[in-house]
Amino acid sequence: MNTWTEKEPILSIKDVHKSFGELEVLKGVTFDVMKGEVICIIGPSGSGKSTLIRCVNALNEIQSGSIKVEGVEVNDPKLDKLALRRKVGMVFQQYNLFPHKTAIENIMMAPIQVLKQDPKEVEERAHTLIKKVRLQGKENSFPGELSGGQQQRIAIARSLAMEPNIMLFDEITAALDPETVKEVLVTIKDLAQDGMTCCLVTHEMGFAKEIADHIYFTDRGIIVEHGPPKTFFTDAKDPRTKEFLSQIL
Amino acid sequence: MTGFEQYFIELADTHPKWNFVYFYQEVERSRIITGIYYTIGLSILTVFFSVVVGLVGAWMQGSKSKLARLTVQGFIQFFRNTPPFVQLLFFYFALGQFTPTHSPDGWLEVPIISNFGWAVISLSLFAGSYNVEIFRSGIEAVPVSTREAAESLGYNRFQSFTKIILPLCFRICLPSLNNNLINLVKTTTQAFGIAVPELLYQCISVYNDYSTSMNAVMLLMFIVFFLIVGLIAWSSSALERKLKIPGYGV
Numbered sequence: 226m227n228t229w230t231e232k233e234p235i236l237s238i239k240d241v242h243k244s245f246g247e248l249e250v251l252k253g254v255t256f257d258v259m260k261g262e263v264i265c266i267i268g269p270s271g272s273g274k275s276t277l278i279r280c281v282n283a284l285n286e287i288q289s290g291s292i293k294v295e296g297v298e299v300n301d302p303k304l305d306k307l308a309l310r311r312k313v314g315m316v317f318q319q320y321n322l323f324p325h326k327t328a329i330e331n332i333m334m335a336p337i338q339v340l341k342q343d344p345k346e347v348e349e350r351a352h353t354l355i356k357k358v359r360l361q362g363k364e365n366s367f368p369g370e371l372s373g374g375q376q377q378r379i380a381i382a383r384s385l386a387m388e389p390n391i392m393l394f395d396e397i398t399a400a401l402d403p404e405t406v407k408e409v410l411v412t413i414k415d416l417a418q419d420g421m422t423c424c425l426v427t428h429e430m431g432f433a434k435e436i437a438d439h440i441y442f443t444d445r446g447i448i449v450e451h452g453p454p455k456t457f458f459t460d461a462k463d464p465r466t467k468e469f470l471s472q473i474l
Numbered sequence: 475m476t477g478f479e480q481y482f483i484e485l486a487d488t489h490p491k492w493n494f495v496y497f498y499q500e501v502e503r504s505r506i507i508t509g510i511y512y513t514i515g516l517s518i519l520t521v522f523f524s525v526v527v528g529l530v531g532a533w534m535q536g537s538k539s540k541l542a543r544l545t546v547q548g549f550i551q552f553f554r555n556t557p558p559f560v561q562l563l564f565f566y567f568a569l570g571q572f573t574p575t576h577s578p579d580g581w582l583e584v585p586i587i588s589n590f591g592w593a594v595i596s597l598s599l600f601a602g603s604y605n606v607e608i609f610r611s612g613i614e615a616v617p618v619s620t621r622e623a624a625e626s627l628g629y630n631r632f633q634s635f636t637k638i639i640l641p642l643c644f645r646i647c648l649p650s651l652n653n654n655l656i657n658l659v660k661t662t663t664q665a666f667g668i669a670v671p672e673l674l675y676q677c678i679s680v681y682n683d684y685s686t687s688m689n690a691v692m693l694l695m696f697i698v699f700f701l702i703v704g705l706i707a708w709s710s711s712a713l714e715r716k717l718k719i720p721g722y723g724v
Contacts, residue, residue: 282626284622284625284626306628306630307628307630310625310626310627310628311628313626314626315626317619317622317623317626319617319619321617321619321620321622321623322623323620323623323624323638323642324620324642324719324721324722325641325642325645325719325722334627334637335627335628335629338629338633338637339627339628339629339633340628366720367719367720367721367722368721368722369719369720369721369722370720370721371721380623383627384626384627387627387628
């Protein structure tokens with residue numbers, strides 16, 4: 226029986242270890258995310274940020290530790306992956322839209338094919354989502370006909386169509402040019418304001434500062450320092466954090 | 475007798491090497507028609523089943539089970555590394571001995587799988603082994619990240635295979651699939667070896683009846699195969715155009 230309530234963390238990560246062969250990427254990561262919270266994970270390349278949120282969605286398996294989404298253990302061979310993925314939406318750096326389907330079909334596919342929902346109802350929802358990501362008029366464009374920023378917003382809408390409770394964003398602006406970054410960030414900001422729980426891996430420090438409730442700095446597989454953006458950016462204690470921030474800001 | 479038939483009778487008189495006997499002799503005409511009928515039937519069935527074999531094999535190759543992967547690998551090695559004609563003889567003469575028989579007329583015992591049946595099975599498996607490799611190359615060309623996106627949307631392996639990977643894979647491997655299927659259609663002539671009454675078999679029968687018809691039957695064979703293969707090539711490129719995705723490289 227799942228006795229999870231909204232007062233407990235919606236996402237609870239405890240002492241997670243993850244290796245790719247010999248290489249240990251995560252060396253005991255622990256943190257909690259409450260419902261409606263927006264957290265940003267920052268850190269140098271190769272520090273395990275992306276791996277961490279991929280583990281939350283069970284795209285990567287972990288070797289030890291515990292990841293609980295709404296009280297359900299992800300690190301469990303008997304995990305109902307579909308149930309997990311209904312709750313957790315994920316957006317990737319390379320958008321990964323299905324190139325043979327139009328924008329609106331991309332959004333509608335999973336709810337119809339995986340959740341077996343009524344196509345008419347899904348289509349209505351898809352139109353609302355397209356409006357939400359400000360892409361009216363692009364419904365019938367193929368991904369190849371859209372700009373990077375537009376594709377990424379369709380990818381966000383595609384994840385939202387599954388009506389998840391948590392959204393994971395894996396460096397979603399890293400492949401975009403500076404002008405289109407903004408339009409994607411606005412979309413996420415809207416989401417955060419609607420109360421969606423968001424975990425972002427990002428290099429956009431300004432954005433992290435503005436949107437995050439909590440910031441985690443990772444380096445070499447551990448969380449070095451964390452805190453609310455106000456104190457995190459002005460009052461970093463650890464030398465590694467200081468060095469990283471001085472290079473970036 | 476029509477003018478058309480009259481013309482070829484006179485042609486055979488004046489040019490004995492060009493005896494188009496199947497244009498004016500009822501028996502020979504029906505041989506050729508049967509031959510074309512069998513060649514087309516054999517082609518359609520083997521093309522269909524070889525694609526099915528290819529898809530199932532490619533699906534099994536991506537399986538977690540080592541046994542399934544090894545089975546597919548063994549299957550590919552066996553059928554790719556031996557001549558199709560030898561396979562055909564093996565299936566019909568060796569395996570054919572062990573199949574149960576039945577007696578439709580109450581007198582004669584006949585095996586439940588006819589020579590035509592064996593030709594379909596053997597040629598489908600032969601071309602299927604190539605199709606597995608063709609589909610595998612197409613599947614591998616679909617980025618892993620696309621598969622992960624499907625996975626993160628809750629697609630299981632079968633759903634993502636049929637709804638996302640195959641439609642993309644198919645577009646990538648259509649040209650090489652087309653090559654293999656064209657080869658298969660031409661290989662159906664080898665069913666002659668186990669007396670399937672396809673076009674080559676019938677043409678040789680016509681030639682045996684009328685040795686003057688050699689040039690005429692050879693010409694006919696070339697033209698019929700040229701047209702059948704041409705039709706496949708044309709429909710394949712039409713399909714390729716139809717499946718083209720705006721703004722997508724393949």
